[in-house]
Amino acid sequence: xxxxxxxxxxxxxxxxxxxxxxxxxxxxxxxxxxxxxxxxxxxxxxxxxxxxxxxxxxxxxxxxxxxxxxxxxxxxxxxxxxxxxxxxxxxxxxxxxxxxxxxxxxxxxxxxxxxxxxxxxxxxxxxxxxxxxxxxxxxxxxxxxxxxxxxxxxxxxxxxxxxxxxxxxxxxxxxxxxxxxxxxxxxxxxxxxxxxxxxxxxxxxxxxxxxxxxxxxxxxxxxxxxxxxxxxxxxxxxxxxxxxxxxxxxxxxxxx
Amino acid sequence: xxxxxxxxxxxxxxxxxxxxxxxxxxxxxxxxxxxxxxxxxxxxxxxxxxxxxxxxxxxxxxxxxxxxxxxxxxxxxxxxxxxxxxxxxxxxxxxxxxxxxxxxxxxxxxxxxxxxxxxxxxxxxxxxxxxxxxxxxxxxxxxxxxxxxxxxxxxxxxxxxxxxxxxxxxxxxxxxxxxxxxxxxxxxxxxxxxxxxxxxxxxxxxxxxxxxx
Numbered sequence: 001x002x003x004x005x006x007x008x009x010x011x012x013x014x015x016x017x018x019x020x021x022x023x024x025x026x027x028x029x030x031x032x033x034x035x036x037x038x039x040x041x042x043x044x045x046x047x048x049x050x051x052x053x054x055x056x057x058x059x060x061x062x063x064x065x066x067x068x069x070x071x072x073x074x075x076x077x078x079x080x081x082x083x084x085x086x087x088x089x090x091x092x093x094x095x096x097x098x099x100x101x102x103x104x105x106x107x108x109x110x111x112x113x114x115x116x117x118x119x120x121x122x123x124x125x126x127x128x129x130x131x132x133x134x135x136x137x138x139x140x141x142x143x144x145x146x147x148x149x150x151x152x153x154x155x156x157x158x159x160x161x162x163x164x165x166x167x168x169x170x171x172x173x174x175x176x177x178x179x180x181x182x183x184x185x186x187x188x189x190x191x192x193x194x195x196x197x198x199x200x201x202x203x204x205x206x207x208x209x210x211x212x213x214x215x216x217x218x219x220x221x222x223x224x225x226x227x228x229x230x231x232x233x234x235x236x237x238x239x240x241x242x243x244x245x246x247x248x249x250x251x252x253x254x255x256x
Numbered sequence: 257x258x259x260x261x262x263x264x265x266x267x268x269x270x271x272x273x274x275x276x277x278x279x280x281x282x283x284x285x286x287x288x289x290x291x292x293x294x295x296x297x298x299x300x301x302x303x304x305x306x307x308x309x310x311x312x313x314x315x316x317x318x319x320x321x322x323x324x325x326x327x328x329x330x331x332x333x334x335x336x337x338x339x340x341x342x343x344x345x346x347x348x349x350x351x352x353x354x355x356x357x358x359x360x361x362x363x364x365x366x367x368x369x370x371x372x373x374x375x376x377x378x379x380x381x382x383x384x385x386x387x388x389x390x391x392x393x394x395x396x397x398x399x400x401x402x403x404x405x406x407x408x409x410x411x412x413x414x415x416x417x418x419x420x421x422x423x424x425x426x427x428x429x430x431x432x433x434x435x436x437x438x439x440x441x442x443x444x445x446x447x448x449x450x451x452x453x454x455x456x457x458x459x460x461x462x463x464x465x466x467x468x469x
Contacts, residue, residue: 014455017433042469046461049411049468050430052404058310059324063302066328070335 005029006036013040018047283347291338302331305348308432309355315427316359318416326362330355345441352442356424363420407468414464422457425450430458 009029012022013036022030030037059065217233283304289297309330314323333354334341341350415423428439429450440447462469 011455014458015436015451042462043458045469046458046465047430049407049465050415050426050461051433053315053408053411053431054311055307056311056314056320056323058306058327062306062310062324062328063299066302066331069328069332073332 006033009033009036010039013043018044018051284343287334287338287341287347290335291341298335301334301347305351306331309351312352312427312432313355313359315412315415315431316356316420316423317362318412322362326358327355329358346438349438349441352428353444356442360420360424410465410468411461414461417464418457418460422453422460425453426457426461429454 006029009026012026016022030040218230220228220230222228281300283301286297286301290301306327310323310327313326313330314320317323317326330351334351345353415426418426424443425439428434428442429436434442436447436450439450443450
């Protein structure tokens with residue numbers, strides 16, 4: 001019961017302003033209750049201290065700064081490309097930019113999904129042709145079939161070229177899905193024209209090798225005692241010429 | 257038959273003029289004049305409230321320069337929103353509400369920044385406001401002015417450590433001397449909540465300031 005009276009009295013004291021007088025009931029309770037009296041004294045002192053903080057004045061140039069700020073805002077709001085206008089337009093620009101990026105991405109993805117089969121077909125067609133380039137030297141065209149080298153002649157013709165010399169990377173097309181053909185000229189299946197001595201040099205468009213040089217190279221060796229021996233060297237053909245024009249950057253330059 | 261040419265001839269001119277004078281000097285009238293482009297009316301409003309608003313925000317934030325900036329921002333918002341102002345509240349309630357919102361958002365910004373401060377070492381474990389370690393100086397002071405200054409500084413520091421929901425009603429009540437009704441309108445809450453928060457705030461302050469009581 002007494003505790004309730006203390007709570008009610010303290011609440012009343014708490015809600016009063018400092019200059020207001022409390023009720024007679026509260027005054028009577030304060031006479032009897034030492035704890036509430038102490039609470040009241042401390043509370044009053046605390047409120048006096050807090051109330052003594054007073055008002056902190058604004059700086060002297062407060063009005064001037066405020067006018068300048070308002071004038072600045074009104075002038076910036078008047079210009080069409082003001083900061084405020086930019087703030088409002090920024091979201092619109094961002095949305096448009098996102099849409100543009102999305103559209104470009106969708107276009108690229110659709111292109112990538114629609115076109116991977118074409119290069120693979122091309123590769124499949126090209127691959128056996130590349131393999132056919134490895135031909136035995138028997139198919140080399142000689143200028144004159146009647147002038148076959150005799151058995152005693154020393155013919156320096158390689159039977160087979162090492163496979164390692166040919167760098168075949170048809171899978172690159174499939175890997176990169178590039179529509180463009182490799183920057184190569186496949187001439188292995190093209191038969192070199194036989195150009196006679198009467199024809200001018202370099203007139204053949206199919207195989208730009210000087211055909212006048214396609215002759216047997218003969219020379220005689222004499223040991224000084226009348227024993228002469230003629231050596232005939234047939235034309236050496238490398239089959240095809242495959243020039244890689246920066247298509248394979250990993251291969252060494254000018255690989256034959 | 258005489259024709260009345262001036263209002264003075266009606267016989268109640270002084271009372272009418274007094275009413276007009278009072279109406280033109282009320283906050284509402286000044287804001288109406290501001291709305292119609294009267295810069296002097298707005299200057300009068302500023303001169304009436306600049307000290308109160310600056311002081312109130314300073315008590316809330318314990319930063320004078322920041323308080324001046326926020327007080328200016330308060331007046332800028334009043335100026336911008338003059339067209340939308342409604343007379344349902346007193347102008348003082350309206351401007352104090354703007355100032356309170358600005359001060360509270362500034363306090364929350366500071367909290368987000370998480371400035372490294374010595375007060376962080378005394379942060380409460382329940383996530384409440386940091387309690388500043390502020391031991392009272394037990395040495396006797398020779399001058400009563402120094403005592404008052406020291407006491408005021410201690411009170412200001414103690415207030416700045418209060419949670420913001422207790423800080424605003426305590427300042428509005430004990431420093432500015434506003435009524436519970438007005439505080440409730442400023443803080444957009446009920447009177448009972450305001451009384452409860454003020455009581456809690458005083459309890460916190462009593463603990464912090466026991467050396468001065």
